[in-house]
Structure formats: C-alpha cells, structure tokens
Amino acid sequence: MADEKKVKGWKGVMDGGLVDPGTSEVYNTGSWRTYRPVWHEDRCIHCLQCWAFCPDMSIKAENEKFAGFDYYHCKGCGICAKICPVKGEKAITMVLESEAAAEEKKKQGGES
Amino acid sequence: MTTAVANEKKVVAHEVMGLTGNDAAAHALRQVNPDVAAVFPITPQTELMHKFSEFVANGQVETLLVNVESEHSAMSATVGASAAGARAITATSANGLALMWEIVAIASSLRLPIVMPVVNRAISGPLNIHCDHSDSMGCRDLGWIQLYSENSQEAYDNIIMAFRIGENPKVKLPVMVCLDGFILSHTMERVEIIADNKVVNDFTGEYKAEKGLLNPADPVTYGPLDLTDWLFEHKRQEVEGMKNAFGVVGEVSAEYGKLTGRSYDYVEKYMLDDAEVAVVALGSTAGTAKATVDELRAEGVKAGMLKIRMFRPFPGKLICDALAGCKAVSVMDRAFSFGLEGGPVFNEIRGAAYGAGLQVPMVSHIYGIGGRDINTEMIRGVFGQLKEIAGAGKVDGDIERYVGLRDY
Numbered sequence: 001m002a003d004e005k006k007v008k009g010w011k012g013v014m015d016g017g018l019v020d021p022g023t024s025e026v027y028n029t030g031s032w033r034t035y036r037p038v039w040h041e042d043r044c045i046h047c048l049q050c051w052a053f054c055p056d057m058s059i060k061a062e063n064e065k066f067a068g069f070d071y072y073h074c075k076g077c078g079i080c081a082k083i084c085p086v087k088g089e090k091a092i093t094m095v096l097e098s099e100a101a102a103e104e105k106k107k108q109g110g111e112s
Numbered sequence: 113m114t115t116a117v118a119n120e121k122k123v124v125a126h127e128v129m130g131l132t133g134n135d136a137a138a139h140a141l142r143q144v145n146p147d148v149a150a151v152f153p154i155t156p157q158t159e160l161m162h163k164f165s166e167f168v169a170n171g172q173v174e175t176l177l178v179n180v181e182s183e184h185s186a187m188s189a190t191v192g193a194s195a196a197g198a199r200a201i202t203a204t205s206a207n208g209l210a211l212m213w214e215i216v217a218i219a220s221s222l223r224l225p226i227v228m229p230v231v232n233r234a235i236s237g238p239l240n241i242h243c244d245h246s247d248s249m250g251c252r253d254l255g256w257i258q259l260y261s262e263n264s265q266e267a268y269d270n271i272i273m274a275f276r277i278g279e280n281p282k283v284k285l286p287v288m289v290c291l292d293g294f295i296l297s298h299t300m301e302r303v304e305i306i307a308d309n310k311v312v313n314d315f316t317g318e319y320k321a322e323k324g325l326l327n328p329a330d331p332v333t334y335g336p337l338d339l340t341d342w343l344f345e346h347k348r349q350e351v352e353g354m355k356n357a358f359g360v361v362g363e364v365s366a367e368y369g370k371l372t373g374r375s376y377d378y379v380e381k382y383m384l385d386d387a388e389v390a391v392v393a394l395g396s397t398a399g400t401a402k403a404t405v406d407e408l409r410a411e412g413v414k415a416g417m418l419k420i421r422m423f424r425p426f427p428g429k430l431i432c433d434a435l436a437g438c439k440a441v442s443v444m445d446r447a448f449s450f451g452l453e454g455g456p457v458f459n460e461i462r463g464a465a466y467g468a469g470l471q472v473p474m475v476s477h478i479y480g481i482g483g484r485d486i487n488t489e490m491i492r493g494v495f496g497q498l499k500e501i502a503g504a505g506k507v508d509g510d511i512e513r514y515v516g517l518r519d520y
Contacts, residue, residue, distance in 0.1 A: 010345035015284060015353070016223035017338045017346045018323055021331045 025073075029056070033076030035094040037069055044091035050080035066091075123371055125307040133296030136264040136303045137203070137229045137289070138163035140271035142173055143305070143312035146227075147198035147319075150178045150189035154208035155241045156293040157231040161203055183208035187215035194224035195334045197324020199275065201226065205293060206233035206247040213251065219286045220255030220350065222334055225278030225319075226286040228256075229271060232395065232446075233293040234482045242483020243293040245395065245446040249456045255350050257287040257357050258424040260394040264301045266421075267291040269374055272306075275316045276364045282356040284322070292396040294483065306372065315371060354425045361422055378427040380419040381434050383409060387416025389498035390435060392443045392461065394420040397479070397486055401444070404491040415495055420457065428464025435465075439502035440473050442494050444515070446480045454512045473507045479515035490515050 193200035369375030398419035445455020454476030
C-alpha cells in the first residue's frame with residue numbers, strides 16, 4: 001500500500017485542515033494491532049455476531065457467511081473473539097501479531 | 113433623535129445619530145444582519161450585545177441570537193455556526209476574550225471569517241474593568257485580523273468592512289474590531305450611519321461559505337486531527353491568508369470610501385510630512401494625540417502623529433516609510449509586554465525599522481493602563497522628551513517610559 005507519490009504541500013490541500021469525507025478508509029489502522037484475530041473454519045457456525053459487534057467494520061461477510069478479516073483496518077481489539085458463542089475452543093482466537101507473522105512465513109515456506 | 117443628512121460629498125444618504133461606541137457597533141451589526149450571534153455579557157461590551165438583542169427582539173434583524181453560558185461557549189457556538197456556513201458574530205472584552213482564547217485560535221485555524229468587536233479592557237488582575245489594550249494585544253499571534261478604532265464612527269465603519277475583509281476567499285480569516293472600553297463604548301458621540309440598510313447589505317453581499325457543514329452536496333470534515341505530518345502546512349496557509357488580507361483591507365476600504373465618503377487607510381498620517389517629532393498611537397488616543405499636535409503646531413513645533421488602524425496584518429513597511437523623516441519617535445502602547453523592553457507595538461515597529469533601515473531614535477511610552485487617563489498635557493510631556501532626544505540624536509536613559517504613572 002506504500003504511496004510512492006510525493007506528499008502534497010501546503011498549496012495542494014484544502015485550507016484549514018479540512019478534509020473530504022471517508023478518508024479513514026485509506027488510513028492503515030491495521031498497523032496498530034498487537035493481537036490478530038484468526039478464524040478457524042471448522043468451528044465457525046456463521047452466526048455473524050462477530051460481524052455485528054466489530055466496531056471497525058473489519059469482518060467481511062458474503063452470502064450471510066463469514067468471509068474473512070479486513071486486516072488493513074482491524075485494530076485487534078478482540079471483540080470478535082470475545083463475542084464468538086461457540087462452546088469450547090472458539091471459532092476466532094487472538095494470536096500475538098509477531099507469532100502470527102512467523103506462522104504465516106513458515107506456512108508459505110513449507111508450501112513453496 | 114435622528115436627522116437626515118443632505119451632504120453632497122456623501123455618495124449615499126446618512127443619518128446622524130447620537131450613539132455610544134457600543135450602540136454604534138450594534139447598529140453596524142443590525143444593518144449587516146448576520147445569521148447567528150452567540151452572546152455573553154462582560155463589561156464594557158455588555159451593552160453592545162444588549163442593544164443588538166433589542167434589534168433581534170424587535171424583529172429588525174433575522175439573526176438567531178444564542179444566549180450561552182460563557183465566552184468559551186460563545187466562541188465555540190460562533191465557530192460551529194460559521195463552519196455550518198452561517199455569517200456568525202460575537203463580541204467580548206478582556207477576561208471574556210481570555211476565556212475564549214482556545215477557540216479564538218481555532219476560529220482562525222479553521223479559516224472561519226467570524227467578526228468580533230472587542231471592547232478593549234484591561235486583563236485582570238488585579239481586577240479592573242477599564243480600558244487598556246492588554247486583551248487584544250495578548251492575542252496578536254492567534255491569526256485574527258485586527259482593526260483599531262479611533263472613535264465610534266470608525267468602530268461602526270470598521271465592523272461593516274470587517275465582513276467583506278474576512279470573508280474574501282483569498283483571506284478567510286476572522287476579524288477583531290477593537291474599540292476602547294468606556295472611552296468609546298460608553299461615550300455618546302455624533303455618528304453618521306448609512307440611512308438605507310440595503311446599501312449595507314449590497315456592500316457586504318450574501319455570505320457563501322466555500323465549504324459549509326450544512327451542504328450535503330459537498331460534505332467535508334472540519335477540525336480533524338492534524339499531527340506532525342500536516343499542521344505545519346495548514347499554518348503556512350494561514351500565513352498566506354494574512355498576506356492576502358493586506359491587499360484586501362485596502363481594496364475594501366477604498367470601495368467603502370467611495371460609497372460613504374469616509375476613507376480609511378492601513379495607517380493614518382497626521383501632520384507627519386514635515387514632522388521632526390512624532391508619536392505613534394492606536395485607538396482613541398490617536399484623537400487626543402491629534403489635538404496635542406494641533407496645539408504644538410500652533411506654537412511652531414513640528415509635531416506629527418501616526419495612527420495605526422490595522423495592526424494585523426502588521427503594516428511595518430508603511431509605518432517605517434511614514435516615520436522616515438522624523439528625528440525622534442515615541443510609540444505609545446496601552447499594554448505591557450512583560451520581560452521585553454517596551455510595549456508590543458513599539459517592539460514590532462522597531463523590528464520593522466531594522467528591516468527598513470530606519471535609524472530614527474525611538475522610545476516606548478506606556479500609558480493608560482487599567483483606564484488611567486491620558487490627556488493632551490500628558491502627550492505634550494511625551495513630545496517634550498522627544499525634543500530632547502531629537503536634539504541629542506539618540507535615546508539617553510530608559511527605552512521603556514511611563515506616562516501618568518506615580519513613578520516613585
């Protein structure tokens with residue numbers, strides 16, 4: 001997502017710090033995350049309570065089914081994991097971002 | 113009592129009225145008919161908005177008058193109204209201005225062309241309700257245009273012009289119209305007001321905000337978080353607005369002069385062309401200084417006076433040009449700048465003089481603090497000191513001097 005374009009100067013933006021609406025969409029709040037929500041498909045009952053409770057609209061849903069996380073905006077608050085009603089091991093668990101990244105790397109390495 | 117004036121010099125018809133400075137300001141606001149006024153009383157401004165609220169109650173204006181619980185709220189409501197796209201006003205004095213300080217800076221940062229008469233009064237403490245300039249001088253770096261009025265007529269005229277100046281798309285900055293508390297605000301004077309409100313409305317025009325929050329066709333966010341990556345740029349834009357204001361004040365004043373026969377410049381030179389000794393003043397003291405100059409001229413002293421009407425943006429070059437022929441100059445400040453030698457106006461002029469290569473010996477006379485009287489006799493004393501300085505060709509002794517202080 002890195003923008004290689006030159007950042008605008010004072011002549012190129014609206015006076016007084018005014019901004020167009022909807023700009024939070026392009027702001028990467030995913031970088032704030034310490035814990036990452038991880039989905040376990042085998043345990044998910046697709047109740048979509050996580051989708052309803054997510055304060056950042058970072059749960060994707062398609063055809064009334066869970067369809068992944070929006071990691072660009074997810075701040076890792078853990079509400080989705082907390083609200084998940086599945087008994088025993090939940091369908092969403094929170095994993096340390098550093099561990100999740102290492103896991104991902106290992107998986108990619110193993111597959112190739 | 114009003115009398116119609118038939119004066120060929122005036123382009124538009126005027127009415128002569130006996131008005132206090134506060135009333136004159138209220139009449140200007142009545143004729144402009146702003147959309148929103150957020151008001152809170154404070155001496156000596158109280159009567160200004162009191163009078164204006166009568167106009168609201170009588171249905172003479174269409175303004176929505178909001179009674180708020182503090183000056184902080186008054187400026188907040190004014191900012192909100194202005195951001196919504198309304199022509200918004202408030203008025204205050206001294207500690208009221210101090211209380212709204214935080215929002216005063218936000219108004220200019222968000223580039224909202226609010227107009228606010230400031231009825232100058234000493235900032236407490238110890239508690240004082242009388243005139244000095246410590247209130248408006250205290251916020252000279254907050255990004256507001258500042259116009260100072262010598263009399264009630266000027267207060268009336270400056271307020272009408274202020275809307276056109278601040279709302280200019282190249283400027284988009286709030287304007288403070290300063291008038292001296294009690295000396296002007298509570299003293300009845302002969303004031304000529306424009307007879308037909310329509311003339312005023314045509315002059316100010318309808319305010320169309322570039323970006324109003326109540327325009328769903330062009331949504332915008334006002335006041336987002338502005339951190340290390342952007343605040344510098346937005347402040348630089350404010351500088352540009354101030355720079356542009358310089359020309360716009362001149363254009364608007366020239367147009368107003370053609371309309372009313374009353375012309376105003378950034379500064380006013382009085383008997384200055386051949387003057388050897390001169391004082392610089394702003395506000396009502398400019399009038400007292402003119403009377404003193406008249407007395408001294410009758411006695412053969414080459415005395416002059418420079419009045420600063422526009423203090424922000426600061427017309428440093430014009431001031432230095434005007435004073436170039438003098439042999440000694442006193443800058444009269446109605447405010448201290450503690451820890452700095454000389455008052456705020458003095459230091460700005462001396463700073464400008466360095467850039468302009470002006471070598472005239474200059475002293476700072478601080479006077480009128482907390483409403484202490486200033487009269488022609490006292491200003492004659494200032495001129496007496498200037499005569500000595502002119503003779504010596506340099507300033508001996510203190511740079512910061514006091515007029516009317518029990519200095520013992």
